[in-house]
């Protein structure tokens with residue numbers, strides 16, 4: 157692991173008292189808690205840059221016996237048309253239902269995806285039920301466009317698409333990479349590069365780039381280290397985003413997200429906001445409610461975009477809030493089990509547990525860009541994901557090593573009910589993205 161939590165925030169020349177306060181604030185916690193903000197591990201911790209081509213060994217574990225227990229809610233339907241009725245007025249992708257469909261799902265094999273991350277590769281790490289891979293999202297009144305990796309790569313030819321945000325956005329990035337890489341069987345024609353906060357996937361034949369850039373709080377913060385960011389006290393810098401923006405300002409398509417990092421883990425959790433700088437002698441630290449911190453970050457981000465983005469070139473998306481399923485009592489389960497052993501979605505129509513107001517806030521800020529002619533679309537995937545209590549890795553994942561037997565027996569501490577198994581729910585988020593890019 158890298159020792160420094162955040163060079164920018166720790167190497168400040170400041171009055172000793174204030175500096176030591178700041179230093180103690182950025183000291184990161186090493187407690188392996190039940191939290192939710194997991195980070196991925198692996199070589200990128202030790203080596204700043206890793207280039208990979210390898211194909212991991214397939215480890216197929218077909219759980220045939222589980223097929224008998226299938227509760228088929230509806231007969232599998234035929235594949236939807238290539239050209240959807242997506243433009244129809246009444247069509248609203250965000251409201252619909254999950255349909256069990258083991259013919260058209262999954263869209264790829266996670267065991268065969270060269271670039272999947274071990275904390276999302278649930279079937280590889282012991283998850284035996286496979287139904288979670290077989291659900292298709294069916295909007296009311298229309299069909300989602302049928303995903304075609306070749307057509308997407310054509311669309312991305314000579315372009316750069318970047319996901320910017322936290323580990324949920326990275327989850328979506330991994331999903332998209334797996335969705336397209338299967339259509340490039342020759343390993344010499346694709347590559348993944350880790351370079352600090354940036355992870356880059358390239359499809360050489362198309363000169364297409366699909367990147368992920370780590371910045372969980374959108375503006376600069378003491379959580380900007382892609383590996384070591386579990387700081388106890390989060391501090392954002394209200395007026396600093398340039399360092400991040402330099403990593404994606406030239407992109408053709410940008411998908412931002414930000415949600416779980418602004419939620420409170422305990423009632424008195426607040427966000428520290430730093431204004432000004434020590435260099436200029438106007439440094440000032442304030443504490444605000446988490447949600448107010450979110451607005452400060454949104455304001456800075458959208459101001460930056462309105463002043464700097466080329467509206468003729470760049471298309472902007474905001475990915476909606478990704479719900480967590482850490483409180484089983486929300487659907488009648490036992491809280492200490494979290495979402496462990498959940499094998500089916502919540503069937504209650506209109507089930508909503510996520511905080512939908514954060515997305516509304518985000519849209520009100522991004523909406524100001526539309527007045528300036530910059531197009532912004534929201535991937536409103538919150539409700540469909542809210543139903544999917546069965547979609548999370550729980551204990552079937554590799555953190556630094558696969559979880560021990562004792563850890564696996566302790567879901568309250570070790571079940572991840574925040575991220576999503578792949579193949580799985582984020583594949584649908586990417587079908588939304590695909591639909592917008594191709595048809596809207």
Ligand SMILES: *[C@@H]1O[C@H](CO)[C@@H](O)[C@H](O)[C@H]1NC(C)=O
Nearest residue numbers: 245246247248249250251536
């Ligand atoms: C989709 O439906 C939801 C719920 O009725 C509504 O809030 C949302 O604005 C609709 N979106 C569009 C694009 O019509």
Ligand SMILES: *[C@@H]1O[C@H](CO)[C@@H](O)[C@H](O)[C@H]1NC(C)=O
Nearest residue numbers: 223224226227228257258259
């Ligand atoms: C799909 O599900 C149906 C209904 O449970 C089952 O009969 C069939 O064998 C399954 N097909 C595959 C390919 O798993």
Ligand SMILES: *[C@@H]1O[C@H](CO)[C@@H](O)[C@H](O)[C@H]1NC(C)=O
Nearest residue numbers: 238303304305306307308310
């Ligand atoms: C995907 O798109 C390509 C290029 O347009 C086309 O040749 C191919 O038939 C499509 N694949 C499917 C399964 O529709």
Ligand SMILES: *[C@@H]1O[C@H](CO)[C@@H](O)[C@H](O)[C@H]1NC(C)=O
Nearest residue numbers: 313314315316317363364365
């Ligand atoms: C390759 O793609 C990049 C964008 O990622 C673009 O800047 C560059 O011009 C492209 N190269 C060619 C030869 O078109």
Ligand SMILES: *[C@@H]1O[C@H](CO)[C@@H](O)[C@H](O)[C@H]1NC(C)=O
Nearest residue numbers: 205349350351352353354403
């Ligand atoms: C890694 O990122 C740095 C900037 O952060 C850049 O200067 C460097 O060229 C990148 N390396 C590669 C191999 O992309």
Ligand SMILES: *[C@@H]1O[C@H](CO)[C@@H](O)[C@H](O)[C@H]1NC(C)=O
Nearest residue numbers: 464465466467468469470529
């Ligand atoms: C964007 O496109 C419009 C119309 O095609 C053109 O008038 C304008 O100069 C372009 N702006 C930039 C910054 O390229």
Ligand SMILES: *[C@@H]1O[C@H](CO)[C@@H](O)[C@H](O)[C@H]1NC(C)=O
Nearest residue numbers: 492493494496497498565567
């Ligand atoms: C989950 O399922 C496993 C295997 O069926 C079982 O051993 C374990 O007790 C279950 N755990 C909970 C919390 O239900």
Ligand SMILES: *[C@@H]1O[C@H](CO)[C@@H](O)[C@H](O)[C@H]1NC(C)=O
Nearest residue numbers: 250251512515516519536539
């Ligand atoms: C997102 O969709 C849900 C319905 O699924 C709706 O209730 C909510 O208002 C929508 N949010 C936004 C910001 O469009």
